[in-house]
Amino acid sequence: MRIHFLMEEIFHLLKLIDVFDKLYRHFGEQFWWPASSPFEVIVGAVLTQNTAWTNVEKAITNLKRRDLLHPEKISRLPLKELEKLVHSSGFYRQKAKRLKSVSQYLEKSCRGDWDRFFSFPSSHLRPELLEINGLGPETVDSILLYAGRKPVFVIDAYTKRLSERLGISQESDYEALRSFFENNLPRDERLFNEFHALIVALAKNYCRTKPACRGCPLKKNCRFAP
Numbered sequence: 001m002r003i004h005f006l007m008e009e010i011f012h013l014l015k016l017i018d019v020f021d022k023l024y025r026h027f028g029e030q031f032w033w034p035a036s037s038p039f040e041v042i043v044g045a046v047l048t049q050n051t052a053w054t055n056v057e058k059a060i061t062n063l064k065r066r067d068l069l070h071p072e073k074i075s076r077l078p079l080k081e082l083e084k085l086v087h088s089s090g091f092y093r094q095k096a097k098r099l100k101s102v103s104q105y106l107e108k109s110c111r112g113d114w115d116r117f118f119s120f121p122s123s124h125l126r127p128e129l130l131e132i133n134g135l136g137p138e139t140v141d142s143i144l145l146y147a148g149r150k151p152v153f154v155i156d157a158y159t160k161r162l163s164e165r166l167g168i169s170q171e172s173d174y175e176a177l178r179s180f181f182e183n184n185l186p187r188d189e190r191l192f193n194e195f196h197a198l199i200v201a202l203a204k205n206y207c208r209t210k211p212a213c214r215g216c217p218l219k220k221n222c223r224f225a226p
Helices: 002-028 038-047 053-065 070-074 081-085 092-109 121-129 135-145 157-166 174-183 188-207
Strands: none
Touching: 002 038, 038 092, 038 135, 070 092, 081 092, 081 174, 081 188, 121 174, 135 174, 135 188, 157 174, 157 188, 174 188
């Protein structure tokens, strides 16, 4: 039984590494997440829900022009003013409230001392961040991985689509699929970062809702390819 379990783990590891290698050779390094500070990553993670990244960039540019990319400043900013600044990201009223809530939590917790804040383990930070109104697992894990450099694998719609089409895992539940990736790959933040960014690149260029399989680096792996 133990040997069977180990063989299964090795099989999953080799399959995942094969996918990673093919994506990396095709797309190259992604240098993700593009940001100048951990808080900018956090803001981006909140704003990118249900919108294109180009819309998020416009909102972040508005905040930068006003020198507002700090939790203390957003905490004090009137909500209506914040709504106008993040309007381009869509669902701006909800997102402005979430940004205020996250900023107030961070200001109370660390006052911009990111080394101190992220010195706590994911097992401590994740439940606390999930308690903030409007923050779901995907947003929280993006914060932990990209801002905190924690070895947490982000599961989004792209990752679920890839897993289903390649037959990588039958899991559809967020936590189960996250555990699958984390348990079957070396627990390395840099690997998780690059792998997830490459999955996003694949989904945007080839593995769309309606697949564009021609030229896809994973065509031979995919059960959906013609």
